[in-house]
Amino acid sequence: MPQLNNDRYLRALLRQPVDMTPVWMMRQAGRYLPEYRELRAKAGDFMTLCRNPELACEVTLQPLRRYPLDAAILFSDILTIPDAMGLGLSFGAGEGPKFERPIRSLQDVLSLPIPDPEDELRYVMDAVRVIRRELNGAVPLIGFAGSPWTLATYMVEGGSSKTFSRIKQMMFCEPQTLHTLLDKLTISVTDYLNAQIRAGAQSVMVFDTWGGVLSTPAYQAFSLQYMARIVAGLIRDHDGQRIPVTLFTKNGGQWLEDIADTGCDAIGLDWTIEIGDARRRVGGRVALQGNMDPSTLYAPPAVIEGEVNRILAGFGAGSGHVFNLGHGIAQDVDPAQPECFIQAVHRFSRRYHQ
Amino acid sequence: MPQLNNDRYLRALLRQPVDMTPVWMMRQAGRYLPEYRELRAKAGDFMTLCRNPELACEVTLQPLRRYPLDAAILFSDILTIPDAMGLGLSFGAGEGPKFERPIRSLQDVLSLPIPDPEDELRYVMDAVRVIRRELNGAVPLIGFAGSPWTLATYMVEGGSSKTFSRIKQMMFCEPQTLHTLLDKLTISVTDYLNAQIRAGAQSVMVFDTWGGVLSTPAYQAFSLQYMARIVAGLIRDHDGQRIPVTLFTKNGGQWLEDIADTGCDAIGLDWTIEIGDARRRVGGRVALQGNMDPSTLYAPPAVIEGEVNRILAGFGAGSGHVFNLGHGIAQDVDPAQPECFIQAVHRFSRRYHQ
Numbered sequence: 001m002p003q004l005n006n007d008r009y010l011r012a013l014l015r016q017p018v019d020m021t022p023v024w025m026m027r028q029a030g031r032y033l034p035e036y037r038e039l040r041a042k043a044g045d046f047m048t049l050c051r052n053p054e055l056a057c058e059v060t061l062q063p064l065r066r067y068p069l070d071a072a073i074l075f076s077d078i079l080t081i082p083d084a085m086g087l088g089l090s091f092g093a094g095e096g097p098k099f100e101r102p103i104r105s106l107q108d109v110l111s112l113p114i115p116d117p118e119d120e121l122r123y124v125m126d127a128v129r130v131i132r133r134e135l136n137g138a139v140p141l142i143g144f145a146g147s148p149w150t151l152a153t154y155m156v157e158g159g160s161s162k163t164f165s166r167i168k169q170m171m172f173c174e175p176q177t178l179h180t181l182l183d184k185l186t187i188s189v190t191d192y193l194n195a196q197i198r199a200g201a202q203s204v205m206v207f208d209t210w211g212g213v214l215s216t217p218a219y220q221a222f223s224l225q226y227m228a229r230i231v232a233g234l235i236r237d238h239d240g241q242r243i244p245v246t247l248f249t250k251n252g253g254q255w256l257e258d259i260a261d262t263g264c265d266a267i268g269l270d271w272t273i274e275i276g277d278a279r280r281r282v283g284g285r286v287a288l289q290g291n292m293d294p295s296t297l298y299a300p301p302a303v304i305e306g307e308v309n310r311i312l313a314g315f316g317a318g319s320g321h322v323f324n325l326g327h328g329i330a331q332d333v334d335p336a337q338p339e340c341f342i343q344a345v346h347r348f349s350r351r352y353h354q
Numbered sequence: 355m356p357q358l359n360n361d362r363y364l365r366a367l368l369r370q371p372v373d374m375t376p377v378w379m380m381r382q383a384g385r386y387l388p389e390y391r392e393l394r395a396k397a398g399d400f401m402t403l404c405r406n407p408e409l410a411c412e413v414t415l416q417p418l419r420r421y422p423l424d425a426a427i428l429f430s431d432i433l434t435i436p437d438a439m440g441l442g443l444s445f446g447a448g449e450g451p452k453f454e455r456p457i458r459s460l461q462d463v464l465s466l467p468i469p470d471p472e473d474e475l476r477y478v479m480d481a482v483r484v485i486r487r488e489l490n491g492a493v494p495l496i497g498f499a500g501s502p503w504t505l506a507t508y509m510v511e512g513g514s515s516k517t518f519s520r521i522k523q524m525m526f527c528e529p530q531t532l533h534t535l536l537d538k539l540t541i542s543v544t545d546y547l548n549a550q551i552r553a554g555a556q557s558v559m560v561f562d563t564w565g566g567v568l569s570t571p572a573y574q575a576f577s578l579q580y581m582a583r584i585v586a587g588l589i590r591d592h593d594g595q596r597i598p599v600t601l602f603t604k605n606g607g608q609w610l611e612d613i614a615d616t617g618c619d620a621i622g623l624d625w626t627i628e629i630g631d632a633r634r635r636v637g638g639r640v641a642l643q644g645n646m647d648p649s650t651l652y653a654p655p656a657v658i659e660g661e662v663n664r665i666l667a668g669f670g671a672g673s674g675h676v677f678n679l680g681h682g683i684a685q686d687v688d689p690a691q692p693e694c695f696i697q698a699v700h701r702f703s704r705r706y707h708q
Contacts, residue, residue: 163649163684164649165649165652165684165686168647168649168652169649169652171649172649172650172652172653172654172657173652173653173654173657212605212626213626214626214647215625215626215647216626216627216628217664218647219626251566251605251626253608254607254608254626254627254628254631271569272566272567272568272569272570272573272605272608273570273608274570274608293522293568293569293572295517295518295519295522295523295525295526296526298519298522298523298526298527299526299527300526300527303526303527310571330517330519332519
């Protein structure tokens with residue numbers, strides 16, 4: 001493998017000195033880019049793009065051709081694992097994900113297979129290998145998975161939810177069924193991320209999009225403890241390189257200390273928390289990733305620059321910050337907008353790294 | 355007006371001694387009750403129920419006939435104000451609210467009228483008067499309104515939203531248009547709540563359902579400052595009684611100190627924050643309302659009792675806690691379930707008030 005030309009992202013996650021704050025964007029490969037929409041229209045649907053390593057690679061690289069990003073992230077979806085478990089994933093037009101065979105009983109859980117990442121999910125590992133080769137050391141490649149709790153919400157609800165009433169009924173009435181499901185998902189996610197690392201992912205991230213709908217004790221019992229087991233089970237050094245692990249619980253700002261206790265290297269922050277407060281609370285133990293409201297990218301350049309400056313000043317001097325949006329970039333953002341954002345992070349952050 | 359037979363709710367909000375912790379449930383008058391569904395089916399639609407003071411009174415009283423609740427809350431909707439402003443509110447079957455004429459420009463904002471609560475919204479004030487008469491001093495009546503920011507989200511988006519992209523575009527690109535809208539809503543909400551107080555509401559609550567989708571500076575600028583102006587403009591004493599004001603920002607746990615600074619009497623908490631932490635932070639200044647996950651009502655009695663005990667113990671000894679759900683009761687909860695919950699609050703809380 002070639003040397004990395006730009007290792008700013010990995011160094012910041014490990015709180016090592018950098019020349020400027022690295023930046024990437026959640027969902028940077030996606031629908032706001034016309035070249036993405038064109039490729040997706042040709043492919044037919046979203047999962048066809050994900051399942052074809054060459055197309056997934058092409059989509060992964062699209063934003064890197066436009067913007068001076070400091071990392072690439074595998075183009076895929078968190079629901080590849082439940083799909084590989086046989087739940088029958090589809091994406092209706094504008095409707096979000098749907099599972100044909102949702103999980104409704106202990107019997108459903110017990111009959112779920114643990115997918116082999118190099119068999120049923122080989123298309124993901126092939127994508128990682130192709131992307132890593134094509135990146136040719138330009139920037140590091142991030143692998144990812146959904147958290148067990150977040151995957152379980154889709155598997156039990158049968159798709160997206162506003163109320164999470166089915167999974168919460170399971171949590172309150174049949175907690176052992178849910179724990180059995182989360183156990184299986186924890187093993188599957190750990191295997192899946194380790195396979196991504198072996199295939200070439202240089203850092204991995206766990207997305208806990210829905211941990212924030214839980215009370216504190218429920219978050220600890222049904223989401224965080226499983227993420228902690230994943231962190232403990234991951235390959236942390238590969239090919240002589242440290243593989244940083246980032247955990248991101250949306251609306252999880254109240255639990256940063258507990259998240260840091262898992263032994264992860266970095267915590268992702270949404271935009272509802274002040275990054276300066278987060279640093280005071282856990283910055284001595286982990287790096288922080290975030291945390292601009294993605295809607296800021298609708299704003300004129302001066303407003304974007306103002307927000308970038310506010311967040312950089314909030315974090316303050318020194319390494320340990322990866323700039324990012326607090327959630328995915330919106331699909332109707334003008335693709336001219338991220339340029340201003342990314343340039344601002346690089347330009348304005350230099351003085352914090354002298 | 356007759357003396358209140360049960361003033362536990364008002365006393366707890368004012369942090370005065372009580373014999374046990376008072377309890378009511380967000381959306382206690384609603385679809386989980388078969389008698390509600392029957393009345394609504396006869397009325398035809400939701401707004402017909404709201405607009406008819408006798409029917410609104412009947413629906414308000416239904417849960418009080420079943421359960422030993424410590425407060426009644428006006429049956430109405432936060433969107434009565436934008437409806438009275440002429441936006442054309444409708445509720446499609448299972449679809450949530452829709453506005454025929456959403457707000458898209460400064461011109462739209464400038465042409466919005468400020469509704470007269472005793473004219474366009476007289477049906478609400480009549481409902482308050484009828485309910486207060488029919489309650490006959492059994493328990494206090496809570497009046498309410500949506501926060502300016504929360505109302506603005508529906509008015510600009512045209513209904514519910516997952517991404518809030520239209521209002522955030524307005525916030526970032528035309529902040530003055532949004533401030534002008536929020537100014538008008540602040541005046542309208544203040545007038546509306548004061549009219550409810552004059553009509554007989556013994557406490558008022560402001561629901562900021564969507565403040566939690568903002569960053570800290572945006573929350574302060576676009577939601578909290580307007581709620582603070584409402585608090586400052588409210589009638590705080592009426593008929594020789596103090597009228598307590600409760601502010602509730604869903605997902606607002608990180609801003610409790612700032613919310614307490616508005617001068618409100620109480621803060622509503624969702625279930626993602628530990629009530630003991632909240633009390634340590636602001637319990638010397640305000641009462642707290644909450645904070646059980648409404649999904650707990652799916653659970654068997656022992657689990658419900660366990661959660662009630664955990665939250666009571668979290669708050670600890672002394673007054674200043676109104677027990678409640680952290681958000682509205684789900685429509686598919688078995689109506690036998692709240693009985694166990696309410697009894698548990700009363701029974702287990704006595705020892706914290708000796």
